[in-house]
Amino acid sequence: MKRGFWDKLPSPIIGISPMDGVTDAPFRLITAKHGSPHVTITEFTSVEGICHGSVKALIAFKFDNIERPIVAQVYGIDVESFYKSAFVVAELGFDGIDINMGCPATSVSSRGAGAGLIRTPDLAKQIIRTTKQALKDWSEGKKIEDVDLPKEIVAWVKEHQPQNIERHLLPVSVKTRIGYSEITVEEWVKHLLEEEPANICIHGRTLKQMYTGSANWEAIGSAAKIIKQTKTTVMGNGDIHSMPEALEKIKTYGVDGALIGRAAFGNPWLLKNLTPTIEEKFAVAVEHAELYEKILGADYFVPMRKHLAWYIRGFSNASELRQKLMQAKSSQEVKDILSVETLQNVTPVI
Ligand SMILES: Cc1cc2nc3c(=O)[nH]c(=O)nc-3n(C[C@H](O)[C@H](O)[C@H](O)COP(=O)(O)O)c2cc1C
Structure with a gap:
């Protein structure tokens, strides 16, 4: 064999x-x-x-x-x-x-x-x-x-x-x-x-x-x-x-x-048994969105949105953030939503 x-x-x-x-x-x-x-x-x-x-x-x-x-x-x-x-x-x-x-x-x-x-x-x-x-x-x-x-x-x-x-x-x-x-x-x-x-x-x-x-x-x-x-x-x-x-x-x-x-x-x-910080989660969500556009094209961003919702699970104001991300049409919009300012206003729910 x-x-x-x-x-x-x-x-x-x-x-x-x-x-x-x-x-x-x-x-x-x-x-x-x-x-x-x-x-x-x-x-x-x-x-x-x-x-x-x-x-x-x-x-x-x-x-x-x-x-x-x-x-x-x-x-x-x-x-x-x-x-x-x-x-x-x-x-x-x-x-x-x-x-x-x-x-x-x-x-x-x-x-x-x-x-x-x-x-x-x-x-x-x-x-x-x-x-x-x-x-x-x-x-x-x-x-x-x-x-x-x-x-x-x-x-x-x-x-x-x-x-x-x-x-x-x-x-x-x-x-x-x-x-x-x-x-x-x-x-x-x-x-x-x-x-x-x-x-x-x-x-x-x-x-x-x-x-x-x-x-x-x-x-x-x-x-x-x-x-x-x-x-x-x-x-x-x-x-x-x-x-x-x-x-x-x-x-x-x-x-x-x-x-x-x-x-x-x-x-x-x-898979590495690591717990990321919120900052890391935001950064990878943006990276993922950018790769999505690059590999699969910028025309149809909708399937990417579910991933974005997954990245922000368990945050203090996740539902508000989720609503915004569910409207995102590009990685640039994701970047704008998951800004430094947003980062300062979220905390993980323990
Ligand atoms: C959305 C979704 C799509 C799936 N598509 C496939 C697939 O294409 N091929 C496959 O072998 N299994 C597929 N599965 C089954 C998963 O590979 C896996 O067997 C199942 O989710 C159980 O594992 P988990 O409890 O770790 O998720 C899919 C599961 C889900 C939830």
Whole structure:
């Protein structure tokens, strides 16, 4: 089994969890700079979208070298589209590819993708096998031009790929849940292990639970016992609020590491177990807004606003500040709102 960068990570492994609409390129860059996760995974992107020529789908694949090791996450149902999309990921210089088998959103799972794959293990295995084959073919010299991708996708890749890209075998990992409607994680991971993924990350909820209830770490632990008998590494995920909690869960449930998601909203420092000052929070909120404009363009600033609200959580007059930030249309406006004068008037709520 070729595990690529997964073999070079520190122990335990602490990574930032992929989150659609959140872990875009500016967020990942800010998190890399101020949180230094050991591994970063992009938002998920549809393989069918890529193969139908959706250049928009590739925006999720913009990244900066500071994020390395950086893994591209894909989802879908069509095996051939996984084969072709693997060439896009490899040509863009990613360190690995992660297959989403955990998304519970109806738009994804009702067509059998994401967590829907838990119900079709044979297809899930075929997807891993095919993605691995594509990466092997690419590492042995097969070109992106040879896999019948839409020309606009190939052109985008050529425009955004790093120079002098070195062909090597990229590792394939899987992120999933503990079951579909019931907990079936032991049986499910045994299926996945047949295809020898480099890493399996398990979110401790079933598809049916969506994000309700709490993550079942006992179930993660029981799957970890099985995975630990192989060369595949296992990470746990769900409801981790701090680094001490992450380390405690890793130890208690016998996993190799953990992915942290929502707790890192507006708080990249969490991954370093640091508590920032208000001044630092303001400065990074502005930096994040500037990167947002630079990387994703100045035309549509609205998605940045939720991040701004996260940065100012827990301040004495947060609601007033939030109202202003929710109207901001540019990083300059954010800078004006989060001014030295504002700074003097806020205090953290203990
Ligand atoms: C807004 C949002 C978007 C998400 N998008 C993805 C995604 O694209 N791919 C994925 O594997 N998981 C996705 N997830 C699930 C998270 O990666 C993670 O498994 C989940 O939030 C539980 O971890 P946490 O409690 O640390 O947040 C998403 C979660 C949220 C809240």
